[in-house]
Amino acid sequence: MKIVIANWKMKYGVKESLAFLREFKKQKLSAGVETVLVPSFTALSEVKKALGKNATKLGAQDVFWRDTGAFTGEISPLMLKELGVSCVIIGHSERRQWLKETDATVNAKILNLLKNHLMPIMCVGETWQERNKNLTGKVISRQLRGGLKGVTLNGQSIAVAYEPVWAIGTGRPAAPQDAGEVHRLIRRDLEKILGPRVASNNVRIIYGGSVNAQNAASFATEPAVDGFLVGGASLDPKEFVKIIKACE
Numbered sequence: 697m698k699i700v701i702a703n704w705k706m707k708y709g710v711k712e713s714l715a716f717l718r719e720f721k722k723q724k725l726s727a728g729v730e731t732v733l734v735p736s737f738t739a740l741s742e743v744k745k746a747l748g749k750n751a752t753k754l755g756a757q758d759v760f761w762r763d764t765g766a767f768t769g770e771i772s773p774l775m776l777k778e779l780g781v782s783c784v785i786i787g788h789s790e791r792r793q794w795l796k797e798t799d800a801t802v803n804a805k806i807l808n809l810l811k812n813h814l815m816p817i818m819c820v821g822e823t824w825q826e827r828n829k830n831l832t833g834k835v836i837s838r839q840l841r842g843g844l845k846g847v848t849l850n851g852q853s854i855a856v857a858y859e860p861v862w863a864i865g866t867g868r869p870a871a872p873q874d875a876g877e878v879h880r881l882i883r884r885d886l887e888k889i890l891g892p893r894v895a896s897n898n899v900r901i902i903y904g905g906s907v908n909a910q911n912a913a914s915f916a917t918e919p920a921v922d923g924f925l926v927g928g929a930s931l932d933p934k935e936f937v938k939i940i941k942a943c944e
């Protein structure tokens with residue numbers, strides 16, 4: 697089943713999140729696409745309440761790699777589970793850039809998420825300079841190997857989001873065929889890291905980077921694209937629903 701994830705970043709507080717939900721809940725969605733809303737930490741609880749019996753899942757934008765302890769300012773996976781969160785974005789390029797997240801911290805977070813039965817949405821992707829130097833494959837392989845070191849899924853699933861850094865928030869998405877090619881490369885790497893059976897049964901590879909209602913269909917028809925991680929276009933409920941429908 698395809699998965700479409702709304703990443704609201706640091707854009708919506710409680711008030712705006714609830715305004716989105718009022719509109720979003722009026723839309724009729726098919727059960728054929730898994731949908732996830734990822735609000736700010738401060739809005740998680742209210743969004744969960746507003747979702748009620750709606751099948752849409754709740755995600756978080758980050759998590760710490762320990763369950764409890766003296767870690768001022770951090771959020772534990774147990775705290776997220778308490779609020780009904782079922783998946784967490786890890787290693788988004790904005791966190792790698794601004795918070796200096798490394799493959800090692802990504803790895804620690806993923807291992808602890810899986811221990812707690814929460815699904816990681818692991819972000820990978822190259823910068824424009826790396827792409828121009830033909831380093832896309834190498835950079836992504838490094839991120840996958842580092843981030844998934846010691847990971848065994850034991851029946852759990854993960855999503856890997858291919859998000860070329862130059863395509864995020866720029867209105868300049870990758871060409872769908874190019875994204876498809878990188879997704880196939882990721883799948884091959886995952887076969888080596890996790891084993892062929894796990895890589896094909898337990899991992900969805902989704903695309904992120906300037907996805908919108910106009911271009912979603914052209915990505916959704918790429919067989920290697922299992923869904924989307926959507927930033928800007930997920931802030932508008934009508935536009936987000938169009939993206940979900942492109943995956944039906």
Ligand code: PGA
Binds near residue numbers: 925928
């Ligand atoms: P965008 O962001 O859709 O605004 O490009 C995607 C993301 O950062 O997850």
